[in-house]
Structure formats: structure tokens, C-alpha cells
Amino acid sequence: MPILEKPQYEKFAFAIYSGQRQQEAAITAGYAPTAAALTGHRLIHKDIILARIAELHEGSEKPTIMSRERILERLSEIGEAKLVDFLQDGEPKLDGDTPNASAASEYYIREGFDRQGSPVVRKSIKLHSPITAMAEISKMRGDYAPQRVDLDGTGKLGDVLSGLLSRLRGYTPNELDDPSNGHPVLSEGIPGDEQEGENDVGKEID
Secondary structure (H helix, E strand, O other): OOOOOOHHHHHHHHHHHOOOOHHHHHHHOOOOHHHHHHHHHHHOOOHHHHHHHHHHHHHOOOOOOOOHHHHHHHHHHHHHOOHHHHEEOOEEOOOOOOOOHHHEEEEEEEEEEOOOOOEEEEEEEEEOOHHHHHHHHHHHHOOOOOOOOOOOOOHHHHHHHHHHHHHHHOOOHHHHOOHHHOOOOHHHOOOOHHHHHHHHHOOOOO
């Protein structure tokens, strides 16, 4: 099966294959966050998307493509690596017997001379960040809850709208927050936003 013609379907299928939950995958695919849970549930039952996900899993078993399990194994090696495993007699080392060797990101051996003109060999090694590796593992396992998106017109969005309207109407931001001026207080939300937000939750978007 080729890549799905609809880009959002392809992005959703790949996100599910990568380990994301339905709601997260829908957001990744570009669907509205307010209806992501409903949209994700609907998309996961489409035959064409299920077939594409199965194909991605089948393709990951080919030697040229890392499977999800192998990716997790490699990340686990990075997360479990210890610097002491890469030292021998106080000098950096990296060979076939080094545990979690894939955690090494850089390894240099430089030959030179000291101040007395004697030949010296300098070694240096740098490891991948175990914190970053563990964070990626958590993402792939779905340990993180979906991020909450604030669309109610308050907070930073309200500040932006307040500044915009102040330019259009000649008011200052402080004047806009004063109900005595005869207009709504933007810091409490814009009339109609609450109703629209409730309607958006039930929308299904193809």
C-alpha cells in the first residue's frame, strides 16, 4: 500500500505506529485539539488507516528499518549507560566489550607531542544525554498526558486580542478592562467564545 493520499490520514497512521495515543495522534495530524479525542476514536476505526498502520509495522521488520522495539532498546542503552563503563585506568575506552556502547556519541584518539617533545596519545569520549533518552522512551510509551490547549479567549490569547482591539478602536488595554467604557471585559472572555468552544467539542473533522 502506498502512502495515503490524504496527508492527515498518513500523519495519524504514522503517529499511532510511533506509539502515540489516539487523541495525541489526531493533534499531530493537524486536527482541532478541541475535538481530538472524538476525531482520533473515529479515525482509528477506518479500514484504510488500520491497513496503513499494519503495513508500517510489517515494514519495520525489514533489516533496513529499525523496529519500534529496537528503537526502545537503543534508547534504553543510552539511558542505562554509566560513564565509568567507558573508562579504563582513568582513560576513555570504547570497544566491543564496552556495555551500552551505543550511548557514546563521540570518541576521539589524537596523537601528538608534549612540551618535552615526547609522543602522547590523547583520548576523549562524549555520551548521549540519558535524560533525553528517557524522555523519548516515556513519549513512545505514552506516559505523558496530552497537553491541555487553552482556547477560551483568556490568558495570553486574551492579552493579544485586547492589544489588537485597542489599536482598532483607539482604547488602551487598561480601558478595555474597564466595564464602564461600555464594552465587554476581555480578561473575562469574549462573548460567544464559550458557546463556540462547546460546539467545537462535538465536531468531527475529516
